[in-house]
Amino acid sequence: METFEAVTQEAPKPKTAATSDVPLTGRWFVSMRLLAIAFIVLLLVLWVVAIPFRHTQLASVCPSTNTDLCGDQQPNVATYPQMQAAGISLAFYAAYVSTLEVMSALAFLVVGVIILLNKSNTRIGLFTAVFLITFGVSQTSTDALAAAFPILEGPIGLLPLMGWTFLGIFLCIFPDGRFVPRWTRITVLLWVVVIVLSALPFLPAALFLVLLFGIIVATLVAQIYRYRYVSTAVQKQQTKWVVFATTTAIVGFLALTQLASHFLSQSPNGYGFLIGDTLVYLIQALIPLSIGVAILRSKLWDIDVVIRRTLVYSILTAILALIYFGLIIILQSLSGSFINSTNNLAIVGSTLAIAALFQPLRRRVQAIIDQRFYRRKYDAKRTLEAFSAKLREEVDLNTLSEHLLAVVQETMQPNHVSLWLCKTGSERDQSIEN
Numbered sequence: 001m002e003t004f005e006a007v008t009q010e011a012p013k014p015k016t017a018a019t020s021d022v023p024l025t026g027r028w029f030v031s032m033r034l035l036a037i038a039f040i041v042l043l044l045v046l047w048v049v050a051i052p053f054r055h056t057q058l059a060s061v062c063p064s065t066n067t068d069l070c071g072d073q074q075p076n077v078a079t080y081p082q083m084q085a086a087g088i089s090l091a092f093y094a095a096y097v098s099t100l101e102v103m104s105a106l107a108f109l110v111v112g113v114i115i116l117l118n119k120s121n122t123r124i125g126l127f128t129a130v131f132l133i134t135f136g137v138s139q140t141s142t143d144a145l146a147a148a149f150p151i152l153e154g155p156i157g158l159l160p161l162m163g164w165t166f167l168g169i170f171l172c173i174f175p176d177g178r179f180v181p182r183w184t185r186i187t188v189l190l191w192v193v194v195i196v197l198s199a200l201p202f203l204p205a206a207l208f209l210v211l212l213f214g215i216i217v218a219t220l221v222a223q224i225y226r227y228r229y230v231s232t233a234v235q236k237q238q239t240k241w242v243v244f245a246t247t248t249a250i251v252g253f254l255a256l257t258q259l260a261s262h263f264l265s266q267s268p269n270g271y272g273f274l275i276g277d278t279l280v281y282l283i284q285a286l287i288p289l290s291i292g293v294a295i296l297r298s299k300l301w302d303i304d305v306v307i308r309r310t311l312v313y314s315i316l317t318a319i320l321a322l323i324y325f326g327l328i329i330i331l332q333s334l335s336g337s338f339i340n341s342t343n344n345l346a347i348v349g350s351t352l353a354i355a356a357l358f359q360p361l362r363r364r365v366q367a368i369i370d371q372r373f374y375r376r377k378y379d380a381k382r383t384l385e386a387f388s389a390k391l392r393e394e395v396d397l398n399t400l401s402e403h404l405l406a407v408v409q410e411t412m413q414p415n416h417v418s419l420w421l422c423k424t425g426s427e428r429d430q431s432i433e434n
Contacts, residue, residue, distance in 0.1 A: 021122040024120075056144070073277070123177035315365050327354075
């Protein structure tokens, strides 16, 4: 056996203090975990008790047309006749909406409990579990329980404030549980102040939105800094999961809002409202699911494929739509001027052109995205293509071995590379004779 020694390159030592999750040990671990579990149990009991009261609220008609005096999504004297005209009974409406709310809350609660059971020994795991469960309970209409028991109005009213406060803290410490950079502590304090002021009647809505937008921009800057200069490869994938799902949820919610304003109803008066409500809850579920995948670090690397394909097909769809409508307009004007035919010719011609352009455009868009956002994979592909061409021309074994080792080192970047070559039968016989 003959061995060709490969070039060895030691990988840089990974960052430890700044890139690993902050553990909870000793008395901190016991006390913080017990406190978190007690708080979570209290929230779960409150949520379970509120479910029948919420169902009763949805199954009744509010006597006022002022939505502030009615429960969230509760039918009132103005919308109930429209529901009846659409053939929707109060029993069906209450069962459907309450089921949606329960399933939406379960997306937060189940993920939070799973993180608590598996990652409660770390600061980010324990805090994320508390955040998700608090946020999930606060997004459901526990106000029905407060309406039945006015003594609970104060504690229940604090839940949305706590949920949004925990969200701001989560954005500043994700994914390792540290405030990076250090000025994010000030951002959290400002976030808490703005959330508390939002509950007061004298804060103008425009000023609140400006302050909230500024703080969100600050947290975004912090996450970009962390991603570029602090995070490890695994933590970068965690960030990609959460950012991708959150962005998808926000864009989907905005698109759905625009769609609802034109085609669907924003009041509980028919099936259009139920369809829009269902889509909102489905989009919202992306956030806890992505956070759960990121914290538990399950199949993190698949997100690159999802993001890549989403970018490719979104851009491709937009380009093809522009080409399609452009061709229809052009062909319609030509057919009207010269052929004097119907619009069928323009539609057929545009469809055939789109079908012919689909694959070339997809390959081109994918190449541009790989070159711009996935440079390492793009360079690796070009390196392998160059090696394939070299392989067809080169016949010297030693030269090919050197090229092969260089390609593996450049594309995969391992800590150590070795190439082992076995002698053929005739070479072994010749060695024995010698």
